[in-house]
Amino acid sequence: MAEPTQDGRKIGGTLLEVKNITLSFGGVKALTDISFDIKEGEIRAIIGPNGAGKSSMLNVISGFYHPQQGEVWFRGQKRASMRPYEVARQGIARTFQNIALFKGMSTLDNLMTGRITHMHKNLFWQAIWKGPAEREEIAHRERVEHIIDFLGIQAIRKTPVGRLPYGLQKRVELGRALAAEAKLLLLDEPMAGMNLEEKEDMCRFILDVNDEFGTTIALIEHDMGVVMDLSDRVVVLDYGKKLADGTPNEVRNDPAVIEAYLGVGH
Amino acid sequence: MDHQSDTFPKLLNDNAQRFASRVAMREKDYGIWQSWTWAQMREEIVALANGLAALGFQRGDKLAIVGSNRPRLYWGICAAQCLGGIPVPVYQDSVADEMQYVLEHAEAKFVIAEDQEQVDKMLEIQERCPNMHHIIYDDPRGMRSYRHDHLHDFTEVQALGREFVKEHPEYVNQEIAKGQGSDISIFLYTSGTTGKPKGVVMTYDNIIMTARNSANFDKLTQYEEVLSYLPMAWVGDHIFSYGQAYVAGFCINCPESESTISTDLREIGPTYYFAPPRVFENILTTVTIRMHDAGKLKQRMYNYFMDVARKTGVKILNGESVGFSDKLLYSLGNVLVYAPLKNTMGFSRIRLAYTAGEAIGPEIFDFFRSLGINIKQLYGQTEAAVFITMQPDGQIFADTVGVPAPGVDVKIAENGEVIYRGPGVFHSYYKNEQSTRETKNTEGWVFTGDAGYFAENGHLKIIDRIKDVGRFNDGSMFAPKYIENKLKFFPHIKEAVAFGHERDYCTAFINIDLEAVGNWAERNNVPYASYQELAGNPQVYQMMLKSIEEVNRSLASDKLLSNSQIHRFLILHKELDPDDGELTRTRKVRRRIIAEKYGVLIDALYNGSKQCFIRTEVTFEDGRKGAIEANLHLMDVPTFTPVKEAA
Numbered sequence: 018m019a020e021p022t023q024d025g026r027k028i029g030g031t032l033l034e035v036k037n038i039t040l041s042f043g044g045v046k047a048l049t050d051i052s053f054d055i056k057e058g059e060i061r062a063i064i065g066p067n068g069a070g071k072s073s074m075l076n077v078i079s080g081f082y083h084p085q086q087g088e089v090w091f092r093g094q095k096r097a098s099m100r101p102y103e104v105a106r107q108g109i110a111r112t113f114q115n116i117a118l119f120k121g122m123s124t125l126d127n128l129m130t131g132r133i134t135h136m137h138k139n140l141f142w143q144a145i146w147k148g149p150a151e152r153e154e155i156a157h158r159e160r161v162e163h164i165i166d167f168l169g170i171q172a173i174r175k176t177p178v179g180r181l182p183y184g185l186q187k188r189v190e191l192g193r194a195l196a197a198e199a200k201l202l203l204l205d206e207p208m209a210g211m212n213l214e215e216k217e218d219m220c221r222f223i224l225d226v227n228d229e230f231g232t233t234i235a236l237i238e239h240d241m242g243v244v245m246d247l248s249d250r251v252v253v254l255d256y257g258k259k260l261a262d263g264t265p266n267e268v269r270n271d272p273a274v275i276e277a278y279l280g281v282g283h
Numbered sequence: 284m285d286h287q288s289d290t291f292p293k294l295l296n297d298n299a300q301r302f303a304s305r306v307a308m309r310e311k312d313y314g315i316w317q318s319w320t321w322a323q324m325r326e327e328i329v330a331l332a333n334g335l336a337a338l339g340f341q342r343g344d345k346l347a348i349v350g351s352n353r354p355r356l357y358w359g360i361c362a363a364q365c366l367g368g369i370p371v372p373v374y375q376d377s378v379a380d381e382m383q384y385v386l387e388h389a390e391a392k393f394v395i396a397e398d399q400e401q402v403d404k405m406l407e408i409q410e411r412c413p414n415m416h417h418i419i420y421d422d423p424r425g426m427r428s429y430r431h432d433h434l435h436d437f438t439e440v441q442a443l444g445r446e447f448v449k450e451h452p453e454y455v456n457q458e459i460a461k462g463q464g465s466d467i468s469i470f471l472y473t474s475g476t477t478g479k480p481k482g483v484v485m486t487y488d489n490i491i492m493t494a495r496n497s498a499n500f501d502k503l504t505q506y507e508e509v510l511s512y513l514p515m516a517w518v519g520d521h522i523f524s525y526g527q528a529y530v531a532g533f534c535i536n537c538p539e540s541e542s543t544i545s546t547d548l549r550e551i552g553p554t555y556y557f558a559p560p561r562v563f564e565n566i567l568t569t570v571t572i573r574m575h576d577a578g579k580l581k582q583r584m585y586n587y588f589m590d591v592a593r594k595t596g597v598k599i600l601n602g603e604s605v606g607f608s609d610k611l612l613y614s615l616g617n618v619l620v621y622a623p624l625k626n627t628m629g630f631s632r633i634r635l636a637y638t639a640g641e642a643i644g645p646e647i648f649d650f651f652r653s654l655g656i657n658i659k660q661l662y663g664q665t666e667a668a669v670f671i672t673m674q675p676d677g678q679i680f681a682d683t684v685g686v687p688a689p690g691v692d693v694k695i696a697e698n699g700e701v702i703y704r705g706p707g708v709f710h711s712y713y714k715n716e717q718s719t720r721e722t723k724n725t726e727g728w729v730f731t732g733d734a735g736y737f738a739e740n741g742h743l744k745i746i747d748r749i750k751d752v753g754r755f756n757d758g759s760m761f762a763p764k765y766i767e768n769k770l771k772f773f774p775h776i777k778e779a780v781a782f783g784h785e786r787d788y789c790t791a792f793i794n795i796d797l798e799a800v801g802n803w804a805e806r807n808n809v810p811y812a813s814y815q816e817l818a819g820n821p822q823v824y825q826m827m828l829k830s831i832e833e834v835n836r837s838l839a840s841d842k843l844l845s846n847s848q849i850h851r852f853l854i855l856h857k858e859l860d861p862d863d864g865e866l867t868r869t870r871k872v873r874r875r876i877i878a879e880k881y882g883v884l885i886d887a888l889y890n891g892s893k894q895c896f897i898r899t900e901v902t903f904e905d906g907r908k909g910a911i912e913a914n915l916h917l918m919d920v921p922t923f924t925p926v927k928e929a930a
Contacts, residue, residue, distance in 0.1 A: 169540070
């Protein structure tokens with residue numbers, strides 16, 4: 018049953034659920050028995066101090082790591098162990114903590130790569146190009162142009178990404194993830210290393226994406242102010258364990274969280 | 284002889300027939316230039332007009348236009364005019380409070396806003412504007428969660444109109460037929476740099492006759508391409524992108540966004556272009572810097588052929604005769620340098636470019652003309668529907684603004700002020716009888732507030748604002764801005780302040796341009812640690828001395844202003860700064876404040892001393908205050924005896 022939030026957005030049933038995930042690298046336990054869910058249409062934050070296992074968690078969801086124990090349920094189905102591109106095809110897109118764009122390619126081309134999972138014409142048609150493959154690309158280009166318009170990056174459409182300032186590169190990366198038309202968008206520290214103005218812009222875009230396309234968003238972020246303002250629910254990790262889970266207010270007042278993350282006496 | 288339509292909606296009907304399949308408007312959207320023919324554009328405008336009527340828009344109602352150059356906002360202007368209403372374009376970057384003043388003053392009942400940003404401003408001020416009933420928005424992005432009874436999507440209004448027309452098929456046509464030339468067509472608010480903005484009321488006759496005259500003057504045709512990028516609230520855009528476009532039937536191109544203007548310019552390659560001098564200056568600076576980074580061969584080619592262009596280009600453009608070998612060399616240069624350069628600037632197809640607003644440096648002006656770009660100057664203001672004087676082809680001078688525009692009478696009043704009358708002269712200031720009377724006398728002459736005179740060749744020369752013009756002790760004219768502009772044309776002089784009112788001779792403060800002079804210092808191994816040190820450097824003084832001498836030489840040949848030669852000058856130890864109140868935010872010199880603050884220095888300029896000590900308060904960027912002290916040198920400049928007129 019969908020229940021509208023204060024600002025009128027609709028939050029639906031569970032989209033993704035992780036159950037009792039345990040992930041270890043050799044003797045190091047990165048994640049221990051983690052369970053939480055992400056509901057359709059919400060902005061879900063994963064926070065925690067350095068080394069808490071946030072990125073590992075995201076990598077598990079995106080299929081990059083395979084946990085030794087536990088299950089990932091996506092859209093009501095238990096997910097078998099799969100390759101990242103298979104996960105992408107299911108409708109999960111992500112950005113990276115360190116920008117992972119094709120630096121020599123233009124913004125437009127980078128965004129077009131986000132459409133690859135949606136291209137259906139095989140190598141043969143791609144090689145012939147004229148006809149079906151061309152029509153398909155035009156349709157994809159149109160989607161991409163809507164994203165360019167949405168993110169306000171028309172002026173850098175033809176600029177090689179490597180020449181862009183950091184904040185814009187982050188925006189292009191968000192654009193590429195959007196181009197994949199994901200059901201679930203994973204953002205790994207979308208605001209790391211940005212100045213205040215860039216952060217404000219990025220916040221606006223994240224809220225707009227969620228509002229305009231109804232995309233569910235899971236994000237990792239260090240900036241506590243950003244997390245508290247942006248997200249509907251927060252899950253807190255520390256040393257690979259789940260410390261708390263709830264609305265920003267609940268989490269903020271949780272004594273265990275205050276001790277582990279915010280530090281004692283703050 | 285074809286009949287002459289006297290309102291824009293009638294012109295729209297004409298063009299929809301005459302140029303049915305010609306493109307009237309383009310907008311770059313989603314990376315592609317979308318276009319509308321005159322017939323399609325008429326359909327869109329009529330649908331909007333019907334929609335407005337369905338929402339209750341009445342004859343005489345005002346429709347505010349808030350946003351950047353978008354086809355739908357231009358359609359809004361015409362749709363309001365179809366119904367006998369009055370469009371009121373507003374400067375889109377004004378803050379909500381400034382908009383409130385204009386919207387309240389104009390009593391706007393309807394608003395067409397570009398996007399969420401503008402709608403937010405409207406909603407913010409709506410309570411304080413009791414007349415504002417309906418807000419229509421163009422771009423629906425981010426508007427999904429807005430719940431508001433009087434907020435409408437543009438396409439919904441058009442859909443409403445397409446329903447409305449089924450029941451009232453003749454309504455809009457009847458309303459269009461009721462309109463006539465003497466009706467009010469638009470309110471154009473002045474930008475309000477001095478006090479509250481004033482609403483300049485224009486009739487159809489004002490705009491259409493001026494547009495027609497100027498289009499004939501420059502032989503504009505339906506084949507022109509124009510990029511609309513200047514604010515819609517500015518009279519210039521209303522004439523170039525609306526008035527002349529409807530009269531001549533040419534095509535208007537709306538850029539994708541503010542940040543893509545230069546790319547869009549290249550893609551469109553306009554044939555007719557307007558830009559303030561600053562834009563041309565920036566283009567030249569960019570070209571110069573990029574040529575410095577180019578390879579040796581390219582640099583040599585560029586330098587060689589630019590010399591050729593300087594020698595022959597302007598002559599060729601003016602239609603003067605040029606030797607055969609020069610002509611040949613110029614066409615070679617065109618293939619190798621000029622054409623590629625123009626392509627980079629987006630000026631490949633340019634037939635006519637205008638600049639106005641302030642003085643343009645002669646080198647900048649000549650640079651573009653020598654490349655074969657017909658850039659001309661005009662002198663105008665909102666109250667005249669732009670054109671007061673313009674330069675006819677072949678009679679282009681960098682220091683004059685041309686001859687009176689067709690149908691316009693221009694003369695110099697006894698106090699030296701430029702006054703004019705003509706078909707474009709505004710109807711009145713809206714709800715401001717007093718200002719109307721002060722600006723326009725009973726015979727229809729309008730006072731510009733500018734001082735000027737006609738040169739021997741019949742071209743008008745603008746000197747300064749009349750209130751700034753002073754007299755030397757011997758009674759001859761002192762026009763500070765004119766002298767300062769001449770100084771500022773030198774790239775290493777950033778700012779200058781001239782003194783001379785009620786004095787015996789003229790003196791000046793100079794502000795060096797840190798970038799240009801710093802660059803020179805680096806290349807010539809002149810060490811410096813601060814602005815102050817560089818400004819006090821003897822070699823820098825010599826450099827300034829040379830420039831001022833040049834200014835004096837040119838002033839000596841000016842019969843009215845030969846007394847204004849600069850006798851003494853000093854280089855200021857700090858940059859004049861808006862933060863210290865020495866300049867306005869638009870970087871105009873605040874004479875009174877400078878005279879108070881630097882009184883010691885001005886006295887020193889007139890008492891013959893060689894040095895002067897000064898302590899000045901400065902405000903740092905974080906708001907803290909401090910003081911800088913300096914011992915400034917004062918320097919004499921040679922002057923020249925006025926050149927006698929050749930009989």
